[in-house]
Structure formats: structure tokens, C-alpha cells
Amino acid sequence: MERKVMIQADNLKKRYRLGQINGTTLQHELQSWWAAKRGKEDPNRHIGGTAADPNAVFWALKGVTATIYAGETVGIIGENGAGKSTFLKLLSRVTIPTEGSFDLYGRITSMLEIGTGFNGELTGRENIYMNGAILGMNKAEIDAKMEQIIEFSELREFIDTPVKRYSSGMYTKLGFAVASHLDSEIMIMDEVLAVGDVAFQNKCIARMRQTAAEEGRTVLYVSHNMNQIRQLCSRCIVLSHGEVIFDGPVETAIQHYLNQFRQENIFRNYTGESRPKWLTDNRIRIRSAEYIDHDTIIFRGDEKMRLHMVLDVKDDVPGLSLRIEVSDLNNNKLGTYFLEDICDCRAGETVELEAEVDISRFTNATYNTIYCFYVRDDAGTNLNVDRVIGLSFIHTYSEVARQIQWEKENWGYLRLDGAEVKELKRY
């Protein structure tokens, strides 16, 4: 069967100039021009920037080609800055591509933000009209859908209240209700369901699936929430640094996406690596971390993880402790190991330590870690003295996996101990 093409993107590229180049004032341009004429330094140049920096550009998209058919629900995933939002912005016609082109064969409703054009002074009902009109409906179409929209938004009793009195969740409900009831053939959503309660999120996803299946609507959905992507999408495009690195089945795409975050190294050197901004205490700096007697990051179920770390002590740290925070590839924190009161460190010395970590509770999956050194002060609060991204590990062939097929989606990542039947009665 011949499928109808809805979106044909052809080698789409988008370039942004870095720094504040535009949005300038005439005065600044004249200043710069005058300074250049006299051979002086440009007074408006950014500190640390080079004088001749016309190449300071950033390619948000480096040539994206994709064909999207009617009735498809396409997820677009990728790390921050991969170009997802830029891609949607172009398709929404908010801005134009630097190179390349695209063709749309249906009307587009785009929701790059919830409730664009909502005015706080207007009531919910008035805003439905405004929002609908902005998204391309005429008044008769909105009138025809009004009841459905109010019903879907679950806001009937507040519909004649000015929306400035609404909560952000109510805002989302109203915005989504309008957008999802438009008669457009293509719907574009940029992670707009992040707010709002889970029940409503599920309702929205169900609604999108329904319109895709029954009315042949095409949905493009950006999210960092892989569960939503799994629920909604029939196909997934993975973007990375402005390029398509995978386009195909959802599960495979999610694997591709998650694999980008995996640290394959069994050794990491932290000298010169930047620390988070909030970390002001610099008494300790970890120099390196390494797995001992291990040449991959894959651990079998019965293996212990042995870590070797080297620390540079810049100033006295009494009672240095270490947290190893373990998270999945979605950055959901799963649990934390504590190594308390390792030693009282003296300024100027170098500390080497070896630690053994029991990871047998973890089931088959890839895990990221964070190493965070801290001290506990007199008041009992933890004061962080260093924090770096740790070595990842993959757990395979665990005891658990041998016995049962572990359902990660339903059971989580940890197999807990400590439950046993104490008494049993049978009749």
C-alpha cells in the first residue's frame, strides 16, 4: 500500500551565530566601526573572545533528512542540544532553515510551549477562542469543538474564570485540550506534557494515539521521558549533535539514545575536568578512578567491583567520606553506597584508596555513577568537597537473570533481599 507522505525534510541545516551579535544598537555598531577605523580594540567585543571571530557559529542541525507518513506517531529523542527543538521549530515555521528545505502536505498544529498566546486577563473560554485562532482554526470550527475541548480539559467549572487564576497544571490542561482538538493533519509537541498530573498525561497520550489511529493524524513528539515515547510512538528518530543517528523502531532507538550516555572507560582522569558550579569547596580533588583487575565495564553477577582512586588533598579534611550514587541511563537515581570516615586528610598529601563494592543486587542493565566526596560537619549536614561523574558499569549474568526473566519496566533495577516466609499454614 502506498503511504501518504506528510512531511519531507530534505537535508535541513540550521546555523546560529554564537554570542550576542544581533540585537545590537546603532550606537554599538558605530562604536565598533569607529574603533576599527582607528585601529583600536573593539569596545563591544566579548571578553575572552577573539577580535576576528566571524566563524563563531553553531550548527544546531547539520543536515537532517526524514520522511514522515500519515498516521505515524514519531518520537524525537536525543540529548540536550541535539537539535530536537530546532527541528520542530523549523517544521512549525517559526524560523527558516539556513540550508535545505522541507515540504508539508498537511496543516500543522505546533505546541512548542503550553498555552502560547494565553492572556491572563481573559477567561478560559475566551482563551480557547484566541488560542484556537492562533493555531489556525476559525470561529465556526472552534464553536463546533468548544464542548469537546471543555470536556477534555476537565475545567468546566473554571472555564469563565480569568486564566491568571489558574494553576500551571490547569494551564497545561487547557492548552493541550485546545491543540489536540484541532482539525490539523500534523501535530507537533515539544515536551509539553512535563507539567500536569500523570493521569492527565496518560489521557493526552491516549488522545494522541487515538487521533493517529482513527483519523490518520501524524504526531511528532519530543520527550526525555522514554516511557511516554514507548507508550505513544510507533517510530523514533534519534538526533545527536544535529544529525540523525538512528531512525526506526522505538526500542532500538531508545537503546541507541541511551548508549550515548554510557561511559565505556575503565579508567578516568579527572585533572582539568570542570566541576559543577555549585561546588565551591575545593579542599579535595580526585585525580583518577579505575577498575582494578578488570578490562571491561561489564561485571558478571558474582563479581565484586573493585575501585582504585587517587586523591589530591589541597587542605585539611577531617573525616573524608565518599558517596557512590548509582542511576540508570535516564538519570533516575537508584541508590547510593556510603563509604564513611575514610580518613583525616592532611593538606598536601596524596591519598590512594581501594574500595570493594558489592553490586550483586543490581539486575541486568547499564548503570551510571557519580562519585561525591563529602565531610559531615558538627551540625550533621553533609558538605560536598568534590563531585565527578564516575565509571559506568554493566551488570550481566546475574543470579537473578539466571532464575527468572527480569522485567525491568515493572520490577525496577534492584532485587531486594530480606523477605522470607516465616510461617505457613495449609488447609
Added chain:
Amino acid sequence: MDFSETTIKDYHVHVDSKHDLFTLNLKETWTYRDLIWLMTRKNLVVRYKQTVLGPLWLILSPLMTSLMYTVFFGTVAGIDTEGLPKILFYLASNGLWAYFSTVFNRAADTFAANANMFGKVYFPRLTVPISNILLSCVEFLVQFLMLAGLCLWYCLHGMTIPFATWLLIPLILLWLGVMAMGLGILVSSFTTKYRDLRILVNFGIHLWMYGTPVVYPLSLLKGGILRQMVLWNPVTAAMELFRHWVLGTGSVLPAQIISSLLFTVVFVFIGISMFNRIERSFMDTI
């Protein structure tokens, strides 16, 4: 509008980085006419919500300006108003000038005031300045009713008012509205890059008022370069014609009207072309 099967099948938009120099995109704007009307309504409602006097400000602020003009220009400076009661002259002049300058100023702020919305959703941007013309029309209408009441009062006291030609006033509103919008969106297109142009233009529009027979009649200028300048100012023709049609005074040459209309057509064409050009990518520069 009914999107039947065939229209959906035929729907096709091609987008790339190229841009024709002159594209007016009026057809698409027309399909969004309900949005234009809704925006006008919204602006009217929002402006006067949570103010004590509410829509009364629509009458009060021009009335106060006109009274001020009457006192300072009419009485203190003693400017001759071609035999008209001063308050009538200033109410009429000020009403039309306020219409012109608000259309212009609102159009000039189009990109700056709506950047947030423009960055999130596509619709023909021209709907915004067009809806602002309608908004200014409504404001003009309210002020005109006040003028009409005053005219009626003077009429009962023996003055001749050419009520028949009042029917032609919408033509002047269209003419000045299109001119002001054309110039305004042109300024708006440039202010996305040069912010301080807006301040300069703000000053310029004040200067322009004094170069237009608003606080004085054209007949006051007897000759010389100043009269020539005022004579060929494109707003002058509309202003004099307006007073002629409403109050029966003032003079205007056909050549003035033709040149002003020509000016309007040329600038609205350039304005819209420029506006449509900037509109496509201004989100990257603002």
C-alpha cells in the same frame, strides 16, 4: 472554512531559505481573519480590565489632550482655527492624529511586543498590525461620537455642519490606517536589529505632528519652504480633507491627495514585503 478532502489532498507548503523580494502573503492572512477580529477584541477587553474608569478612558484622555491644545495653542498662542470653535477644531484634529499615531506606534512595536508568541507558533504575522488598525478604529469611533455630539450642539446653535460628507470618513481611516501600518511595520522590521531606531522614531513621530496641520490649519502658513514641506507631508492631505468633510473648513489640492495615496501604496508594499522577509527568521536575531 470547510476543508474538504480535496483541499487537504492539495495542501502543500514548501519551505526553504530562499525568499522572493516581494511577497505579500495576503491570501493566507485572509484565512486568519477570525484571528484578526479576536485579537482586536482581546486588546480592547484587556486594556480596560481592572482599571477604575474602564472604557471611560477612551473618552477622557483625548478630551483632556484636546482641552490642553485649546488652552495652549488656541487661547495662549492665539492660533487662528479658520473661524471654527476651537474645541471642535482640536477635537477633530487630535482625534485623527491620535488614530494615525497609535496605528503607527503599535505597528512599529509588532515584533518587539510579540516576540514571545512569534517564537512559539506560526501564523501570518500581518494579522497583528491589521488587528491593531481595527483597534485604533474602535478607539477613533468612540472619540468621534463625542465630536458628533458637540457638532450637534453647535448645529442647534446656528452653525452649519456638512453632515452628508461624514459618510466618507471611513475612506480617510482606510487611507491613513494603511499608510501608518505600512510605515510602522517597516520600522518594526528594522528594530529587530537596531533597537534604538525605535527611540529615534518615537521622537520623529512627535516632530511629524508639528509638521502636520494638527494644532494649526494649513491656511496659517502663508508661504515659503515651511508651507511647501507641510503641504507635501502625506498626512496633511488626509488631515485637511478630514476637517473639510467633518467641519467644512480647510483646503486640499488634488495633487496632494494623489501624491499621498501614491506614497501610501508604495510604502505599504515595501513595508509588507520587508515585514514578511524579516518575519521568517527574526526569532534568530531578536
